[in-house]
Amino acid sequence: MSEKTALARFTEAAYGRGLPLLRRVLDGAQRAADEVSQRLLGPDFETRFRVLADRYERLGGDPFGFDPEAVRRAALASSFFHRAYFRTDVYDVDRVPEGRVMLVANHSGQIPIDAAIIGCSLFFDANPPRITRAMVDKWTATLPFVSTFFSRMGQVVGLPENARRLLDMGELLLVFPEGMRGVSKPFEERYQLQEFGRGFMRLALETKTPIVPVGVIGAEEQYLSLGRISWAARAFGLPVFPFVPQMLLPGGQMPLPTKYRLFFGEPMFFEGDPDDAAAVADKVYLVREAVAHILRRGLAQRRSIFL
Amino acid sequence: MMPPVSVRGLDGAVVVTGACGRLGRRLARALHRQCRVIGLDRRPFPDRPRDVEHHELDLRSARARDVFASGVSAVVHLGVDHDLRANSADNHAINMTRMQKLFEYVEHFGIKKVVLLSSANVYGPRPDNPQFLTEDAPLLGAGPFSQIRDLVELDMGSQAYFWRLPEVATVILRPAHILGTVKNAPSNYLRLAVVPTLLGFDPMMQAVHQDDVVRAIMLALKPTARGIFNIAGPPPVPLSRVLELLERATVGVPHTMARLGVERLFKLRVTSFPAPELDFIRYVCMIDDARARRDLGYAPAHGLVSTLCAVDEERWLG
Numbered sequence: 001m002s003e004k005t006a007l008a009r010f011t012e013a014a015y016g017r018g019l020p021l022l023r024r025v026l027d028g029a030q031r032a033a034d035e036v037s038q039r040l041l042g043p044d045f046e047t048r049f050r051v052l053a054d055r056y057e058r059l060g061g062d063p064f065g066f067d068p069e070a071v072r073r074a075a076l077a078s079s080f081f082h083r084a085y086f087r088t089d090v091y092d093v094d095r096v097p098e099g100r101v102m103l104v105a106n107h108s109g110q111i112p113i114d115a116a117i118i119g120c121s122l123f124f125d126a127n128p129p130r131i132t133r134a135m136v137d138k139w140t141a142t143l144p145f146v147s148t149f150f151s152r153m154g155q156v157v158g159l160p161e162n163a164r165r166l167l168d169m170g171e172l173l174l175v176f177p178e179g180m181r182g183v184s185k186p187f188e189e190r191y192q193l194q195e196f197g198r199g200f201m202r203l204a205l206e207t208k209t210p211i212v213p214v215g216v217i218g219a220e221e222q223y224l225s226l227g228r229i230s231w232a233a234r235a236f237g238l239p240v241f242p243f244v245p246q247m248l249l250p251g252g253q254m255p256l257p258t259k260y261r262l263f264f265g266e267p268m269f270f271e272g273d274p275d276d277a278a279a280v281a282d283k284v285y286l287v288r289e290a291v292a293h294i295l296r297r298g299l300a301q302r303r304s305i306f307l
Numbered sequence: 308m309m310p311p312v313s314v315r316g317l318d319g320a321v322v323v324t325g326a327c328g329r330l331g332r333r334l335a336r337a338l339h340r341q342c343r344v345i346g347l348d349r350r351p352f353p354d355r356p357r358d359v360e361h362h363e364l365d366l367r368s369a370r371a372r373d374v375f376a377s378g379v380s381a382v383v384h385l386g387v388d389h390d391l392r393a394n395s396a397d398n399h400a401i402n403m404t405r406m407q408k409l410f411e412y413v414e415h416f417g418i419k420k421v422v423l424l425s426s427a428n429v430y431g432p433r434p435d436n437p438q439f440l441t442e443d444a445p446l447l448g449a450g451p452f453s454q455i456r457d458l459v460e461l462d463m464g465s466q467a468y469f470w471r472l473p474e475v476a477t478v479i480l481r482p483a484h485i486l487g488t489v490k491n492a493p494s495n496y497l498r499l500a501v502v503p504t505l506l507g508f509d510p511m512m513q514a515v516h517q518d519d520v521v522r523a524i525m526l527a528l529k530p531t532a533r534g535i536f537n538i539a540g541p542p543p544v545p546l547s548r549v550l551e552l553l554e555r556a557t558v559g560v561p562h563t564m565a566r567l568g569v570e571r572l573f574k575l576r577v578t579s580f581p582a583p584e585l586d587f588i589r590y591v592c593m594i595d596d597a598r599a600r601r602d603l604g605y606a607p608a609h610g611l612v613s614t615l616c617a618v619d620e621e622r623w624l625g
Contacts, residue, residue, distance in 0.1 A: 061542055064438055065511045141434035141590065144507025144562060151511070151545075161437035 040079040041124075048129040049075075059169070064162070066131065066154035071123070074153065081113070082120035086218065088260040090121040095212060095264045096130070100167045102204055102211045103132070103174045103264075104287055106193055106295060107182030109219035110242050112136075113255060118174055118214065119153075121262050133166050134174040139239055160203060167207045175200045177284070184240040186227050190220035191295050193288055198277075201284045205274040211287055213265035215294030221305050222255035223247075258305050263294045312525040317342050317420075319378040321528065324366055324409070325386030326359075327352045329489040330424075334383065334521050335359050347374055348386065366405040375412040381420035381528050384409055387461060389491075391454050391581055402457045403464070410468050413475055421477045422527045424520075425462040427513075427537060428455055429481065432592035438511070439595035442481070442535040452583035466535070478527040480520075482538035483594055484587075487517030487617040492584055497618045502550055505589050506559035509547045513593045515540030516609035516617050526603040536603060537594035541611040546588060553615055562589060 042048075053068040082088050096103070108114060112134075119132040135158030141147045156162045166173055176182060177196035185194065204211055225242035233241035246252035268290065270283050314321075321338055325331045326346030332355075338344045339356045346352050346361040355361055364371045366386060375382075386405060388398050413421055430440045431448030446463065449456040468477050484493035493514065496502065515538055523538045550557050560568070562585070570582040599605040609617070 061544070063511070063543055065509075065543075065545055067545075138435040144505070146507075147434075148507060148509040151509070156438070157435065159435070159437045161439070161441075165438065 037076055040083055041075055042079075045075065048123065051128050052123075052131055062154070064133075064154070064156050064166070065151035066133075067152045070152035071131070071154075075123075078116060078120050079124060082117055082124060085257055086113075086117060086260040088117055088121060088218075088262060090125045090262045090264075092264040093121055093126045093262070095266060096122070096126060096172070097210055097212075097267050100170045100207070100209050101172050101267070102167075102200060102209050103172065103214050104200060104211055104291065105174065105176060105214035105216055106191075106291055107176035107178045108185060108190070108216065109255070110184060110223040110225055110244060111255075112176075112183060113222060114216045114219040115155075115174060115176070117219075117260050118216065118262060122172065130172045132174045133171050135163060135176075137180065137239065160199060163200075163203050164207060167203070167209055173209075177288075180239050184225070184228060184242050185220075186242070187220075187224045191217075191299060193292050193295070196284050196288045198280050198284050201270070201280050201287070202274040205270055205272055205280070205283075208271070210267040210269050212267050213287055213290035213294060215263040215265070215291055215298050216260070217263070217295065217298045217302060218258040218260035218305070221258045224256075256306075259307060261298055261302070263298050265290050265294050311337075312522050314338065314341050314525050314528045316530045317380050317528060319343070319380030320345050320360075322347055322374060322379050322382045324348070324382070324384050324405070326361065328385060329487070330485070330517060330520065331385045333517060334385070334524055337518075337521050337525065343378075345374060345379070347371060366408050367401070371408070372412060375416050375418065379416065379418055381422070382409060382413060382418060383422045383424070383524055383528075385424050387424075387458065389454075389458075391579070392576075395454065395456075399457050399460075402461060406461055406464055410465075410472065414472055419475055420528060420530065421465075421468070421475055422524055423461070423465045423477070423479045424524070425465075425479050425481045426458060427481045427483045427539075427592060427594045428587075429459045429462050430592055430594070431455075432510075432586040432590035434590050436591050436593075438591060439593050440537070441595045442537055442598060451586060452581070454581060454583075469533075476530060476533040478532055479535045480523055480527060480538050481535065481594065482520050482523065483513035483515045483540060485517050485520050486514045486540075486614055488621045489517050492580060493587075494618045495579065496588075497549070497553060497555070497615070498622070500556070502555045502557045503560050503565065504546065504550070504557050505562045505565055505585065508562065508589045509545045510589065510591045511543040511593060512546050512549055513539050513543045514549070514614050515607060516614040519607045519609055519614075522608065523599065523603065523605050526599075526605050529603070532603055534598075534602070536599040536605075537596045538599055538605065539594050539596040540607045540609065540614050543593055544611065549615060552612060553618075 049072055056062050056068055115134045122130045122132050131154045134155050136150055136155045138157055140150060141157050163173060177200050178194040181194040223244045225244050227243050229241045229243050272279050320343035322345045323331055323334055324347045326335055327348040327350040335344050335346055339359050344359045346359055347364060349365050351363055352361040362374050387402055429446040429448045430444050446459045449459045462479055465479055485491055486494050519540055565585055566582050572578040573581050
């Protein structure tokens with residue numbers, strides 16, 4: 001009998017006092033979480049998302065496997081890095097013309113966070129929002145999870161056939177002509193543009209696509225690489241293995257919270273014969289100089305790496 | 308529904324090799340009201356329509372020659388052996404000799420049309436494949452997957468007849484994964500009770516309904532059609548979406564383990580899937596069928612759901 005009353009008393013207490021308290025705590029947490037996500041995503045996230053989703057619905061789905069719902073799932077984490085962690089300043093993103101266009105940017109930072117941040121700026125800050133189709137290395141297609149994640153986020157294996165198809169669809173292409181050479185630069189070579197590949201220019205000439213030079217400042221300092229270890233790269237089957245001492249520290253696996261600055265240049269229009277190697281090289285030089293100029297100016301303005 | 312394809316340009320008979328396969332039987336049924344159909348297969352064809360003439364012969368036998376002698380205007384070559392467990396040297400010899408005999412008869416009897424069913428698998432699934440392969444892409448399928456060698460060689464060997472017999476309008480069709488009651492690897496895979504996938508890999512997939520392949524073959528019988536054509540079905544979707552639409556139970560397996568496991572199981576005759584076929588659920592192997600749409604007037608009649616559900620058509624009939 002006494003057990004029953006004890007149980008009844010407990011139940012009563014739980015329902016009468018404990019539950020409302022728990023609910024208040026949970027509601028509060030929910031409100032706080034909503035507020036944070038609202039602040040990170042911005043008030044117009046839903047409209048931005050709909051613009052994109054509608055576009056691919058009209059196209060009857062993306063043949064490369066881009067899934068707008070995956071963007072929604074990744075949006076909170078991306079915007080945390082974009083707005084809170086790297087506190088990206090975006091300059092002149094409205095210079096990116098509508099329709100098919102190629103962004104040509106410097107590549108740095110050991111892992112391609114710069115591509116993700118450019119993608120964020122075109123989704124969160126550009127009007128109308130656009131999805132960035134970056135050309136990724138073929139090697140990533142052999143990696144589990146990575147390959148699927150890239151594909152769902154709209155990234156595409158970097159082949160001329162794929163790029164041409166995307167441009168025909170009127171997409172925005174992000175190209176890093178420095179490729180692996182750029183992303184794995186040691187710290188001493190920061191902000192020194194490596195040699196540019198020429199494929200992007202041939203493609204731009206063939207498809208008459210405007211090129212927007214983009215300078216990314218801040219990514220170079222996120223991981224301080226002291227050099228490349230070739231035997232480790234061979235042992236792990238990686239294209240390069242940078243030596244990043246901070247990785248050995250607890251928590252050092254995260255990039256340093258440098259401040260990102262993205263500068264979008266004036267669109268460049270080129271015409272000419274895509275098979276004329278010398279002329280193509282000259283035009284590549286012009287684009288490289290444009291990116292270098294943006295970087296020089298951006299670095300001169302910068303007062304602090306972290307602020 | 309799309310209107311049925313008409314093959315009125317043909318005045319003579321159509322010889323279908325491998326007519327008793329699942330696809331051959333469907334083709335015979337689709338063709339026999341419009342033109343004379345002659346089946347050629349070692350197997351019997353018991354439920355054939357009454358006006359389909361059938362010869363239980365191998366293409367290599369001397370008597371097969373007589374089949375081609377009387378008023379044949381086209382040959383559809385479906386008779387390619389794919390037995391993965393059979394002696395591969397014998398299989399190879401059989402397939403190559405059949406092709407050689409076929410073109411010998413075609414030349415001798417002045418037949419003006421040959422349609423060969425190859426497959427998009429001859430391109431091979433690879434991490435560095437473009438998302439959509441055109442007909443000019445190299446046929447690299449046999450590199451990691453030697454059992455597909457016969458098909459690659461058959462495809463390439465037939466290409467030689469574009470110039471060896473220029474008066475013959477030869478057509479090579481390379482369809483994406485054919486789904487339906489056919490007993491091929493992709494249909495069998497989707498019919499598994501629990502479908503294994505590779506953990507972390509979810510490539511885009513193309514499939515084509517077996518009846519759309521039949522329609523493509525009929526379109527290829529047009530006298531003017533010649534060359535190589537990729538045949539795709541509805542727009543591509545990720546593998547996970549395919550399995551979701553079919554409501555299959557799935558199990559993700561790490562790819563290294565899957566490879567070792569399937570190799571062992573294949574040796575033990577527990578599975579009919581050889582380990583290299585795992586690459587088809589790991590990498591993209593998709594085709595661009597713009598040429599077939601433009602030159603053959605081909606368009607798939609079946610949407611995604613009806614293409615996928617075709618694998619279950621016989622499940623409840625037994």
